[in-house]
Amino acid sequence: MRKDIGFKEAFSIGVGGMIGGGIFAVLGLSVQLSKSSAPIAFLLAGLIALITSYSYAKLSIRFPSEGGTVEFLVKAFGNGIFSGGLNILLLLGYIVMVSLYAYAFGSYGANLLSDYVVVRHILITAVISLFTFINAYGALVSGKTEDLLVAFKLTILIVVAGVGLTLVNPERLQPSTWVDPVSIVAGGMIIFLAYEGFELIANTGNDVKDPKILPKALYSAVIVVIAVYVLVAVVTVGTLPYETIVESRDYALAKAAEPSMGEAGFLLVTLAALASTGSAINATLYGTARISYMVAKYGELPQIVERRVWKQAHEGLLVISIISLILANTANLESISVAGSGSFLIIFFFVNVAALKLRHKLKINPAIPAAGAILTFAALSILVYRMAAEATNLAILVGLVLASFLIEALYRTTTGRKISVYVDSRLKKREETIRNWEGWIAGVVDGVSGLIKDAEIYLAGSVARGEVDKAHDVDLLVFVDDVSDDMQHECQKAMRNLPVDLHFISREDKESALKKAKHYKRLEI
Template sequence: MNKKIGLKEAISIGIGGMVGGGIFAVLGLAVSLAKGGTPIAFLFAGILALITSYSYVKLSKKYPDRGGTVKFINQGFGKTIFSGAINNLLWISYIIMLSLYASAFGSYAPNLLELTQDKIIDSHIYASAIIILATAINYYSIAVVGKIESYAVIIKLVILISFIFIGAYGLIGNPNVAQLAVSQWEAPIKLFAGGMVIFVAYEGFELIANAAPDIINPEKNIPKAYYYSVIFVIVLYIVIAFVTIGSLPFSKIATAQDYVLAEAAKPMLGKIGFSIITVAALISTFSAINASLYGGSKVNYEIAQDDELPHHFLAKLWNQPIGLMITAIATLILVNVLQLESISTAGSVGFLLIFGVVNLVGYRLSKETGSNKIIPLVGFVLCMVATVILINQQYTSNTTGVIISLAIIVFCFIVEWIYKKTEKK
């Protein structure tokens, strides 16, 4: 018998999923893209997440299933090449998120302890080590993963909220506050594109769907869990962006881009503040890696169960789905090959497409779910427009990221097509 999940736990699944490593990984990137308008970029991305959460609410209530997103897509499109490809994209997007978190861990860790004289080598060592450690924990015990996650959510929120209050106090009389002026914002299209590059920071609320069958009083609590967690995180991110830009000059943010949150704690709290935020980043990214490894391997297993991947993926290795090891190895490769911006872009493109498809499912099944047709349709259109703008904007500055994103999508469709064709024979 599974333990039932109350509203508080459900909200913490959503918040924990979103405030994983995302904010630590992409805040510096966001500022480099949107400058003083970064809070607005986070708002744009947040609104898109909120609209998408409406589709998730309706689908989670009507089709509560531990398969979550995978099941919704199959519900909307049947077990077709299209749904199989999108579900495979979901799995690969989890791998991309894992490499994003590991990359963030690798960027923050050398600030506490340098291993070699070279920060880049250090970051790769740390990023690889944390993936290996998290994989070992996942093999050792799933219960430990859950425990780590529940403590980590509290620790990171306490530290982030403390950062906000102390940082906000530090803004009084800080000349950098002028950087938030509208004159310091990037052009609207760039703000929007910036918001879409960092859209990955909102990925995670969809994990509530996987817990939907266990949520107490689902009619009331499922909507609350989604909306409260997404709105809370939107506010959290906007305020963090506000405090960061008001605390540090853009030049400083640029040099400390990969660990900017820790740097932003320095003006008020000095080296101690820097270290505290660094520890928070390490705990957050580690817990996110742990949870996403577990989630990623489950997605892979679900897809294979639904005949959208070969049944070889149903095999077990050391009592866990083989997908866990494949996910871990793929993450190790990605994190050591790609730059942060390419990882972030690929992750955002993946999730924008997936959420777009979920919104489309919400629209198609609006009669069955008793939902307003307009909201999912708007969500679908916005996700598609956002994907196009993101690809267009990034193509000049981050061609690699765009090519990788598109290649992954094409790869998912080709693999699914080949699998479905050979399966029929």
């Protein structure tokens, strides 16, 4: 994980995670199901993601951990088979995503080279094999390259949407042309996996400069992606006949660029799709899938988790790649999408429930995660109902859920492995440090006072209220007459290894700041 992550980096991780290839794969499928109401379908799916991001934001502030989703589930439901099974389901969900990205890579590439099915299968096999080899030897894409790629993908989508809006035929978007409400929701939920990825921001909790940027990064990333997806859907259904979209379903986004940008637009989007889906396969293999596998194997993240390689679990990389190859080469796009979206709707349902269950440890409005839980459950139910007519589409999803808990139960029985109470040992160390704040706070006061001679320092926040179990750090109010930004930075830098949040406030505002804090205690040298 990149250290000292700021808002821009966290935002980039979230947007890059969502626009990782899903939209390139499932746009045509969504239009096929929801027809001209596809923009509404994308909006509904996005709103569920946005509400769920609230739960992720609150949980990631209170429990900053590279374990992210798994850590939150363990904190809420314990470290038994249930949490372990959900971790396996999360891992299988990422395997489905690798399959989806590879399927999209093969579809766009085959259409560019030759419209033969065999070419698609060759490309699917080649791209998974390539990134499996790359990850096995630890040759990873740099953070700067990832940021540039995110900017490239986002720019392409915005250009396609912006230019295409000038050619949209409003009559094709009239409510009279929409499908029934159930089909709209089903169309949104089958492509819900296009929003999977915002939760990756939560995995940066231990590495952000300021935990307060996490909610801003989560909400802004989801909102930006919702806007882009809805605009792309509007352009697609507003400029292309329904029959054309269905015919080019597997590469519909490239087709959507043709009316406004011609062959150049088609080629540009195709190249963007190849780059995007390829990088998404790499990012999933070396990031999220690896974390879930490590937890499944060891019960926690190893101490050297910062080394982003599969050195400790080459067999995991091989298993994930083989399953992805089989799924991408044998299942159709609809079955893969149902399995992926269904898996993440289940995971997000339990994350919302986790936030609700842990509400007494979080600064949270319980109505929001409750709404998230209700909406994710309802969305999953409608997706299952709508897809029930095609047994194959549900078979993979049902198989994934059953296999998750069966694998966890068998692995526990045969190895004795249990999920650790703390998935990320750094979170355990952080919480122990906060609980023992009285033993080191004098050193912090002495250090700040040494740098700023006239500083008055007060303990505030959850610790001052005696609610240490709710604290994600120790808040100190530092009242000064005048202090430069450089000096503030120097103080923050000196305390960077401690869970301390220094709030520099002008002495003139002391009375109002203490009144707002309500509970506080003057700390002397």
